[in-house]
Amino acid sequence: MLRNMLTRDELIQWMRTELPRLLQEDPAFRAQVIGILSEALVSKGELTRLLDELRAMREESQRRFEAADRRFEAIVEELRAMRADFERRFEEVDRRFEAADRRFEAIVEEMRAMRADFERRFEEVDRRFEAVDRRFEAADRRFEAIVEELRTLRSDFEQWVRFSQQEFAALRVRVAEMGIGLGSLGLRMGQGLEEVIRQVIESFSGAGPLKAARLVLIDEAGELYQPGARVEIDALVTDGRRFLVEVKNYAKTDEVWAFHRKARFAEAKLGETFEKVLIAPAATASAVALAKQLGIICYTFRAAESRETSE
Template structure:
């Protein structure tokens, strides 16, 4: 009888070990699920911010861009006859990017009268203003004629608008749009 009880005890101990191993696996799965739930919550929050920022992109961008184009036409009316062309300068010494021979591109070089170097963005962020300003400084050292920097963007972060003013970059944007708060 004692041997049978010992055999049953060993079986119960084996079953207990299996239950303990299963319990450890379930706890690991619960930790993984908790981690995934936290990541999912962060992604949902980021997605909500993205949806809020984009809104109805086609409609908002189209209306804002149309207004900026009208403002640009008004800005340049009477300046002409104008010629606008894409401008690419070669950074032979690597001044701008730290790599020799890179291209420095401008969306438009408007000339025949006043001269403008133009950058076009769908949405201006502070980094865009800073990059454009760096490109302007590079262009000042490599172009013979003076020019005016002009950044065209239907929408912009408020900090980008402030930075453009500080750096002397004219920013044309939809006049009806209040610059967006940075997030």
């Protein structure tokens, strides 16, 4: 009821004036208050012990903070020394970069001078190449003229070669005609025709080397002539391919027939098959046609167009 009637400030003032008197005058009240306070507050000894512990903790903390301060001071000093060393090093690096910059500037200037010198030299080279180009153009024109002249000479030479080849071909024909004629004449004079025939056969057949010999057979049964007559063939050319060769100065159809009969007689007599060749410097056209019909190779240089007259 007193609490409801007093304000907070009045209550505090009352406790300040009345509480000490009540504690002194009323032992029971004092004991009750002390019991209540002892449960909520520490004793003086405990408070002293707590204060000592707090003091010890404070001193330990102080020592640790002082040690930490000393360590931080050492770290700070080390960092300051490192910073000073870094600054010295960076200053050295700056000086080196400045020196490098100066060297690069000098190199750049030197390269600029070299470039200017190269440009002057290239201009001189260009002028020289232009002069060389003009010389080559003049040389090209001269070579073109020379090439045209050589082409003309080549054309003239080719025409001369073709003409010479034609002349040599005609000359070979004439020489062959002379060889056959002389060989035939030599046969009648006792000289060998076989060598001339061998050369002619090798020339037109592409075979060789060949062997040539005169072939003489005996007509014992009188199949061609009277019994016991000699059947003579101008040459038997052999060595791989086998040829029966007859040579005439001028071949006509009756001579083609005669050679055909002699060749068949020789094949029957010898039991072999031969390639039959008639060589004549000149022959009638009908003789050439008959030889082809009978399977005889007629090697002639001139075929006459006139008709044969029967004798």
